[in-house]
Amino acid sequence: MNTPAPIAMLAELTHRCPLACPYCSNPVALTQKAQELPTEVWVSAFQQAAELGVLQLHLSGGEPLARHDLSDLIAAARDAGLYTNLITSAIGLTEKRLKTLEDAGLDHIQLSLQGTDTEMADYIGGYKGGFARKMQAAAWVRAAGIPLTLNTVLHRKNLHQLPRAIEMALEMEARRIEVAIVQFHGWALDNRAALMPTKEQADEATRLVIKARGTYKGRLVLDYVPADYHTGVPKRCMGGWGMVGLNIAPDGQVLPCHAAQTIPGLTFQRIDDTPLRDIWYDDPAFNAYRGDNWMQEPCKSCEFKKRDFGGCRCQAMAIAGDAAATDPTCQKSPLNVQLQNLTNHTQNEDEIELTYRKM
Numbered sequence: 001m002n003t004p005a006p007i008a009m010l011a012e013l014t015h016r017c018p019l020a021c022p023y024c025s026n027p028v029a030l031t032q033k034a035q036e037l038p039t040e041v042w043v044s045a046f047q048q049a050a051e052l053g054v055l056q057l058h059l060s061g062g063e064p065l066a067r068h069d070l071s072d073l074i075a076a077a078r079d080a081g082l083y084t085n086l087i088t089s090a091i092g093l094t095e096k097r098l099k100t101l102e103d104a105g106l107d108h109i110q111l112s113l114q115g116t117d118t119e120m121a122d123y124i125g126g127y128k129g130g131f132a133r134k135m136q137a138a139a140w141v142r143a144a145g146i147p148l149t150l151n152t153v154l155h156r157k158n159l160h161q162l163p164r165a166i167e168m169a170l171e172m173e174a175r176r177i178e179v180a181i182v183q184f185h186g187w188a189l190d191n192r193a194a195l196m197p198t199k200e201q202a203d204e205a206t207r208l209v210i211k212a213r214g215t216y217k218g219r220l221v222l223d224y225v226p227a228d229y230h231t232g233v234p235k236r237c238m239g240g241w242g243m244v245g246l247n248i249a250p251d252g253q254v255l256p257c258h259a260a261q262t263i264p265g266l267t268f269q270r271i272d273d274t275p276l277r278d279i280w281y282d283d284p285a286f287n288a289y290r291g292d293n294w295m296q297e298p299c300k301s302c303e304f305k306k307r308d309f310g311g312c313r314c315q316a317m318a319i320a321g322d323a324a325a326t327d328p329t330c331q332k333s334p335l336n337v338q339l340q341n342l343t344n345h346t347q348n349e350d351e352i353e354l355t356y357r358k359m
């Protein structure tokens with residue numbers, strides 16, 4: 001098969017984060033500050049990415065504002081010709097720092113929203129005072145006129161706040177809102193029982209998103225990641241393994257997706273010792289699940305295999321114990337019945353404590 005050039009790159013600049021969200025999809029074992037890539041290696045990575053064909057650079061973490069060289073990194077990415085998107089909780093942002101980032105050439109901000117009021121947001125984020133700081137930051141972003149997307153991760157504890165989250169996106173003059181029902185990767189998998197939405201919540205979220213798309217057409221774009229355990233339809237993870245985008249972890253490992261390190265047997269090359277072009281086209285880890293030669297039945301002969309690529313390899317590994325299996329969230333997977341059973345809500349699940357993310 002002809003491998004296309006990647007369009008997007010996610011640079012996970014750090015795993016450090018002031019928040020402690022129980023739905024965090026970063027790995028259970030985080031990279032420590034001492035292992036983070038230095039500025040010059042990131043700058044080289046951005047130049048190589050642009051030469052490879054990458055157009056969009058997503059600067060993420062952890063909390064990317066924890067990197068003191070963030071404005072230098074944004075400037076370097078812009079010099080390389082990349083569109084820069086900062087994915088942030090905004091904790092640690094000041095008006096002065098926002099100006100510095102804007103002057104460096106920042107194109108777009110994605111602001112995370114843990115809840116629509118102080119009580120919920122600070123409870124989910126595990127950070128007292130976080131909501132107030134976030135709202136202040138949103139006002140600065142709006143005043144600066146920087147294009148904004150509001151990122152919500154919704155789950156059983158906060159899905160009832162979806163209508164207000166949409167209103168807030170409009171008030172902030174955001175261009176988009178990403179309505180993502182929690183996906184169970186990394187730390188979030190440990191909190192699955194506490195976070196799993198009820199079937200009623202999952203259905204209501206879909207109804208609300210469809211309605212809001214009609215109501216706010218031309219004013220607000222709603223991106224939607226449905227609850228894949230509930231729908232029987234697997235997600236089109238990464239737009240196909242090694243087809244559209246790549247990630248660089250804080251320690252420099254180049255990954256086909258953010259959870260790829262959970263797949264045993266794959267080893268990953270580092271941006272500080274192998275050219276990005278060689279990794280993208282030739283690395284065995286990137287080729288492991290590219291295309292459809294690796295597929296087993298029922299994916300192999302499935303009419304939807306070009307649409308969903310068999311779902312998510314990391315989810316197949318986590319649940320089926322085989323990264324080449326059909327994603328168990330697909331109704332054609334023999335394991336799907338078990339997942340559907342997990343969505344049957346019992347009252348005592350409301351009492352399950354959240355386990356907060358710690359560095």
Ligand code: FES
Pocket residue numbers: 185237238241257258259260311312313314315
């Ligand atoms: Fe790795 Fe979906 S998160 S393929």
